Amino acid sequence: MVELCLSKQLKIIAELPTKESIIKLLSAIPDPEIPVINIFELGVLRNVELINGTCIVTITPTYSGCPAMKLIENQISAALKAEGINEVQIKMVYSPPWTTDWISDEAKEKLRQYGIAPPEKSTMDKGILLGKNKQPACPQCSSINTSMISQFGSTACKALYRCNNCKEPFDYFKCI
């Protein structure tokens, strides 16, 4: 046990954590509701700063009421503690507001393969109010002959669609 602790300490001394190494570490945390993408590529993890030995992690919610935020905070603290970083401060910011535009192209492809149609490019437009629906391609068969079942899906960030070609229902990650 002592040996283990010692080796851990030595490891930390050997390689002091940097902003990059911490972001890399926290990038291993998956989104609790869509485990194929991590919190960094989703845009929830905004920044990491090391100030006087305290690690300040800035996060932003996808949706204001996202119930996964508390869990994400706990996972960040746990991941940092496991690396011997105990002085942690998690800052929740609302500005600039999270947008689906922050989801990387790579992450969008992961979403598609997972069966969730990724957000169509660019944030919301007035079309939303006027009742024009986006027409995402079916993540199963790529057909664009799809129709919306409900603007609100299994989680705050998704809408429910149906493919008229292969008849499969699917989730669409809606633009905000």
Added chain:
Amino acid sequence: MENQTALFQYCLRLADSNLILSHRLSEWCGHGPILEEDIALINIALDFIGHGTALLQYAALVEGKGRSEDDLAYMRNEREYRNALLVEQPNGDYAKTIARQFLFDTFQYHFYQALQNSKDETLAALAAKALKEITYHLRHSSQWVLRMGDGTDESHSRIQTAFDDLWMFTGDLFDMDTTDETLLKQGIAVDLAPVKEKWQTQVSEVLQQATLKIPDQTFMQGGSRDGRHTEHLGYLLAEMQYLPRTYPGAKW
């Protein structure tokens, strides 16, 4: 009025409407007319809880007396609540829930458009964030107003009755008092007069399109700014606050 007191009151006003409406919507959980609507209302309730929580956290910070957002939500009495009278009205049938939602969504949409330019950075940020979500709420409730108004005789008469019943509580949304005056001078609060104009225009347009009549009632019930509520809020709070008051300090 002192600035800090005014800002605290203003935050409570915004937070309480979100919190109370989220509670009302959550009463539909498991009772929605169809599965998709059940899910939609609960999604919307969740957004309101998010906005309410963030605003109560800010209110607690502004107050600076060490209270938490939970203290503010669970330990204040009816007369200390500042939510709009409209949002505490009972769900009724689905038409009434939708009419209430549409009237409030339209208000929030235009209100937050203005609030995102507030000189108070926190309020501006929260407004910009919430606006994105509210746009989806407004679309949802507008579409249901159109569907029910321009639907069957039954749906038309139900939603018309709902608008007629709720109309007297809409004036309260736009009442301004010394809190507004104090904060308007500093560019923090939103001037509700232009918001009211935009609200009236949009509500008229949608109701007209839905073949519905704008209620011609002119009496408006006010009072929420001073904590004078309709009888319904007391019952709602009794249910919402039961657990933390019966088991103080209970942890999840």
